[in-house]
Amino acid sequence: MLRFWFKEFPQYPCDHTDYWRTRLISYALLVTTSYFLLLTIINIVTFSNFSLALLDGTGLLFSLGIFAWFRATGNVTVASWAVTIMVTALILLFVTSAKGYSHSLYWATLVPPFAFFLLGRKFGTAVSTFTFFICVLVVYKQMETQQPGYFAFGSLLNVIEVSVAHILLFRFYEQARSSAYNTLAIRNTEILQLAETDKLTGLFNREKLESTLITLLSKVDEQHPLSVMLLDVDHFKKINDQYGHFEGDKVLRVLAKKLQELMREEDVVARWGGEEFVVLCATTSLEKAMQLAQRIREDIAKQVISGHALTISVGVAQYVPSDSLDSLLGRADVGLYQAKNNGRNSVIAA
Known part of the structure; x- marks a missing residue:
């Protein structure tokens, strides 16, 4: 029954801004429908009061009408109103009708949570103001008549019922808030990842590489040297010219994964641009970086990358105290240029 009542609207997925409004509408209609149905039965069976039963029955039909219309249209704005x-x-x-006695005024405190959540700040304020204005008039009438207040069992029931309703409402709101916060956190993580990641290869992009390199440079000392590799795919233009750019992109994706x-684990790989890649080797001397670069070059030369035999040229440089970010990468680029001039498929230190 509840699964039928709480319809999932495809246009309002769980991360949509109106998703929780649809849930509150369904909850409210479930409560009001049950309320009117129960009162209709009680007035007919227990009190034989058919006039009140007719009034409650009208409310029942009105509530069911809103529910049926909402399920058919999914119009959140109209249903909220x-x-x-x-x-x-x-x-x-x-x-x-209770003239404000028996703590009936306590029920008015339920209006703002509904109105603000469903209608927003502007109209929520208007509806809440109107509701409390009526309550003020009721209290003013009490003052005029000078009637004594009675605290009967009905007063206790009103306090209990409204208190339970408030707990359930704010439990619902906390669930909505928590869900919205978690969704926002996931979206922020995705946005950050997109901002730091090269779309084609999934590696760090140039901006993220530079920020990581700046961080690593601040930690360099004699015990923690830093070396940089600049890698380039040899004759990559031939692949694009002969097989097309889509095939070239496929080769770069597979190569990036292989790299x-x-x-x-401590190395950072990033796409520098085109068919060029940069590797940051933390706590690595020039000698060890050269050994790593040679091993990578040899391994790539033995592989068939997406149906193509590839080779790479590599320039390697180690940070020295006079280096800046640009000069360190510039020296690695000089090494790469020399490797290209030396016939490619080689590693040169600069």
């Missing part, structure tokens, strides 16, 4: 008006009218009818597999 209909539910808010119905809930507000129901509460004010009870408050005015990640060949690197050590």
Whole structure:
């Protein structure tokens, strides 16, 4: 039954801004429908009061009508207004009929949570102001008549019922808030990843590489040297010219994955641009970086990358105290240029 009642609207997935409004509308309609149905039965069976039963039955039909229309259209805005008006009218009818006695005024405190959540700040303020204005008039009438207040069992029931309703409402709001916060955190993580990641290869992009390199440079000392590799795919232009850019992109994706597999855990691999890649080798001397670069070059030369035999040229440089970020990468680029001039498929230190 509840699975039928709480319809999932494809246009309002769980991360949509209106998702929780649809849930509150369904909850409110479930409560009001059950309320009117119960009162209709009680007035007919227990009290034989057919006039009140007719009034409650009308409310039942109205609640079911909103529910059926909402399920058919999924119009959150209109349904929000209909539910808010119905809930507000129901509460004010009870408050005015009880003349504010027996703690009936306590029910009016349920209107703002509904109105603000469903209608927003502007109209939520208007509906809440109107509701409390009616409550003020009721209290003013009490002052005029000078009637004594009675605290009977009905007063206790009103306090208990409204308190339970508040707990359930704010439990619902906390669930909505927590869900929205978690969704926002996931989206922020995705946005950060997109900002730091090269779309084609999934490696760090140039901006993330530079920020990581700046961080590593601040930690360099004699015990923690830093070396940089600049890698370039030899004759990559031939692949694009002969097989097309889509095939070239495929080769770069597979090569990027292969480079990640060949690197050590502490190494940072990034796409520099085109068919060029940069590797940051933390706590690595020039000698060890050269050995790593040679091993990578040899391994790539033995592989068939996406159906192509590839070779790479590599320039390697170690940070020295006079280096800046640009000069360190510039020296690695000089080594790469020399490797290209030396016939490619080689590693040169600069």
